[in-house]
Amino acid sequence: MGDEFNKRRGQQTIELKEPPRIISTFSIVGPKEGEGPLKHYFDEVLKDDTCGEESYEKAESEMMYKAIGESIKKAGLTEKDINYLFSGDLLNQIISSTFAARKFKIPFFGLYGACSTMSESLSLGALLVDGGFADYVVAATSSHFSSAERQFRFPLNYGAQRSKTAQWTVTGAGAMVLGRKGEFPKVRYITTGVVKDYGITDPSNMGAAMAPAAAHTIYKHFKDTGREPKDYDLIATGDLGRVGKKIANELLLEYGYDIKDNHIDCGDMIFNDVVQNTESGGSGCGCSAVVASGYLYKKLMTKEVKKVLLVSTGALMSTTSSLQGESIPGIAHAVSMEFD
Amino acid sequence: MGDEFNKRRGQQTIELKEPPRIISTFSIVGPKEGEGPLKHYFDEVLKDDTCGEESYEKAESEMMYKAIGESIKKAGLTEKDINYLFSGDLLNQIISSTFAARKFKIPFFGLYGACSTMSESLSLGALLVDGGFADYVVAATSSHFSSAERQFRFPLNYGAQRSKTAQWTVTGAGAMVLGRKGEFPKVRYITTGVVKDYGITDPSNMGAAMAPAAAHTIYKHFKDTGREPKDYDLIATGDLGRVGKKIANELLLEYGYDIKDNHIDCGDMIFNDVVQNTESGGSGCGCSAVVASGYLYKKLMTKEVKKVLLVSTGALMSTTSSLQGESIPGIAHAVSMEFD
Incomplete structure (x- = not known):
């Protein structure tokens, strides 16, 4: 395996041998994102960014749960088919992810990569599929403007001024299902x-x-x-x-x-x-x-x-x-x- | 690969085909842990749980850095040999791990699994080695009594009473280096x-x-x-x-x-x-x-x-x-x- 391994990697890069397919995705965003230039590309635009929950943290977790569940459905699968779930988010102790994962019976690897989590989860998921350890994996992440503002900056009610270099935390969750077969984009x-x-x-x-x-x-x-x-x-x-x-x-x-x-x-x-x-x-x-x-x-x-x-x-x-x-x-x- | 894959896994379990070896480990603990029943098994016992740093968070990160670095040295390797570092910790946004990883030039996957992080990092590291994606991987995690008390419970100075079912957060960091060869315990x-x-x-x-x-x-x-x-x-x-x-x-x-x-x-x-x-x-x-x-x-x-x-x-x-x-x-x- 040694030689074969070395041929397929550079210092920080792996070329996958049997590139996994991204067989479905699901994206859900808040009302503001749903008014932006990419509005027609999202699967679901929330009318209410509380998602019907009593806190923004619970709302974020609910979005994540929905993105994971709907991506699995769109792939024509059920949660039993999924070997691993990789996910993480910005909240302390990644509670959006863990409380979403609680509603599934899927073996779960929690990640923290801050806003790099989509490509982190996709990387690890793809490696596990290519390595022969999984048939299907879900990679997911989320963020919420109001839960992030409260945790990292100021309570919204405080009305703090925003700097010109500041960015606006996206309210949204995305999930991708990786598999081995079919006519789909490959990693x-x-x-x-x-x-x-x-x-x-x-x-x-x-x-x-x-x-x-x-x-x-x-x-x-x-x-x-x-x-x-x-x-x-x-x-x-x-x-x-x-x-x-x-x-x-x-x-x-x-x-x-x-x-x-x-x-x-x-x-x-x-x-x-x-x-x-x-x-x-x-x-x-x-x-x-x-x-x-x-x-x-x-x-x-x-x-x-x-x-x-x-x-x-x-x-x-x-x-x-x-x-x-x-x-x-x-x-x-x-x-x-x-x-x- | 499909059949071979299915033979090697149960619902939540993978049997590794070429079981990776744990070729070295390093453990570093605080003074209290160094007085406990396992004191003779740790590689280093700190005399001062601030590790010479000005905050407990920095002290925890320094322990993690030391555990990672020393485990690599004990394996007779340098950081250039390590393909991936997997680590996580309890602090918000896993700052012990990320600030330790900042001092290495090793591709880094940040994890959050709360206190399951040692076996989570070891799992992912072993899968990547077995899958042929890495020759050497480091799996690591840490915690610190004082940074955890401050973040999760009460400031120490508050002198809160502890419940009989409460546990005492261990001040310590552990790291393991996984490789392919040699007479070592296997995963x-x-x-x-x-x-x-x-x-x-x-x-x-x-x-x-x-x-x-x-x-x-x-x-x-x-x-x-x-x-x-x-x-x-x-x-x-x-x-x-x-x-x-x-x-x-x-x-x-x-x-x-x-x-x-x-x-x-x-x-x-x-x-x-x-x-x-x-x-x-x-x-x-x-x-x-x-x-x-x-x-x-x-x-x-x-x-x-x-x-x-x-x-x-x-x-x-x-x-x-x-x-x-x-x-x-x-x-x-x-x-x-x-x-x-």
């Missing part, structure tokens, strides 16, 4: 990120904190695979927003790669920042989750695009680490989704 | 838990909340593998403590398995509860991590025991979920460590 390459920290300390400027990680992972992906930016129709970073997207582009130029022509950012796309007052764009685990499960997957299914590199990005801080004067480390995981 | 079976919730709402009685998950995972392990309690020298649950251990035993009797004779609990063993005032025993991610990396691994290496089933157990709640009246879901992951 071919997985590039797992290392933690990068360029010393940013402003929690209202997450895009800048995550950009170095995004640039580094994309750079390693190209080096490890021998691919170039033009080999992808779209390189979709997670939630750098407008500020972070520009920084990531510039850092990649320093690494010798120009991705400007096909670089999109899920955070930059999900809102109309001017009309919707979302400053630098969307953020949160749910951001790249719903854009990937909604927009990107549907573009792949219709073959409008054939190769997408999804690079979800996470800021690995907590309110405690910020209060203790720590800078904000970032991470980014890349997954190539391909339909030829 | 043979991985049984991944589902979330179980029996409606316990008392955060001072975590053992009772986690016991149903432990019992269920152990039951599934026996069903899936055809093994029986007597096939193991030790069945080591994570941190049920005295109260939870008894409940788990009784629940397993209802499932038809009597594990009393070879059941130990890491939380029950790490302190002398009477002398050390630790009520129902130890808890925290670090509990099963240091007992497994210290005591259990050393007993396996000397072949005093040959087959151990490690069942780390996690309580999947947060302070917010408790304040919102939620019960406490539990999870348990089982990993068999065998040296024949």
Whole structure:
């Protein structure tokens, strides 16, 4: 196995031998996201962002539960068919995920990758399917504007002013079902990120904190695979927003790669920042989750695009680490989704 | 691959084809743990539980960093040899893990499994090695009494009374390096838990909340593998403590398995509860991590025991979920460590 293994991996990248298929996805978003430019790509738009629950945390967990359950249904499966569930979210002790997982009898691996969780869960799920350990896996994540604001920033009622570099946490959950067979987009390459920290300390400027990680992972992906930016129709970073997207582009130029022509950012796309007052764009685990499960997957299914590199990005801080004067480390995981 | 796959798995259990080896471990504990019954099994006992840092959170991260680094050194490797690092901890947004990972250039998967993290990280690491995706992986976790008390319960200075069913969060970090070769204990079976919730709402009685998950995972392990309690020298649950251990035993009797004779609990063993005032025993991610990396691994290496089933157990709640009246879901992951 040693030789075969070495041929299939670079320093941070695995090429999957029997690329797993993304056989279904489900995306659910809040009312604000449902008014944004991508509104027609989501499977469900909530009329009420409390989801009928008595707290925003419970609402977020309910969205996650729905995304997981509906993605399984859309795949024509039942929960008994699913070998593993991978999920995580932004809330302390990932309660959105664990309380959603409680309603299923699926073996559960809890993750924490901040807003990189969609590509983290997709990476691990794909590795387990390719490794022969699972027939079907669900990868999922969520975020909620109001639960995130309360936990990370200010209670909404406080009416704090928002910085121009601030991002708007997406209310939404996305889930993907991976399987072995069928005519569906495949996961071919997985590039797992290392933690990068360029010393940013402003929690209202997450895009800048995550950009170095995004640039580094994309750079390693190209080096490890021998691919170039033009080999992808779209390189979709997670939630750098407008500020972070520009920084990531510039850092990649320093690494010798120009991705400007096909670089999109899920955070930059999900809102109309001017009309919707979302400053630098969307953020949160749910951001790249719903854009990937909604927009990107549907573009792949219709073959409008054939190769997408999804690079979800996470800021690995907590309110405690910020209060203790720590800078904000970032991470980014890349997954190539391909339909030829 | 389909048939081969199906032969090697039960409903929740995988039998690894080329069982990865645990080629080294490192355990580091605080002064109190260093006075307990297992003191001679730990690699390092801190004289000062601040680890020379200015906050308990930074101290915990420093312990994690040390455990990871030293386990790599003990394996005769450098960080360049490690393909993946899996780790998680109890702190909000797993800052102990992410700030430790920041000091390494190792592709990093962040986990959250509460106190089940040692067997969760070991499971995923072993699957990636067995699947041919990695030559070497590090699995690690940590906890710290003072950072956990501050975050989950009361500031220490408050001097709150402790309940008789309360457990004492272990100050410690454990890391294991997995590889493919050499005369070392192997990871043979991985049984991944589902979330179980029996409606316990008392955060001072975590053992009772986690016991149903432990019992269920152990039951599934026996069903899936055809093994029986007597096939193991030790069945080591994570941190049920005295109260939870008894409940788990009784629940397993209802499932038809009597594990009393070879059941130990890491939380029950790490302190002398009477002398050390630790009520129902130890808890925290670090509990099963240091007992497994210290005591259990050393007993396996000397072949005093040959087959151990490690069942780390996690309580999947947060302070917010408790304040919102939620019960406490539990999870348990089982990993068999065998040296024949």
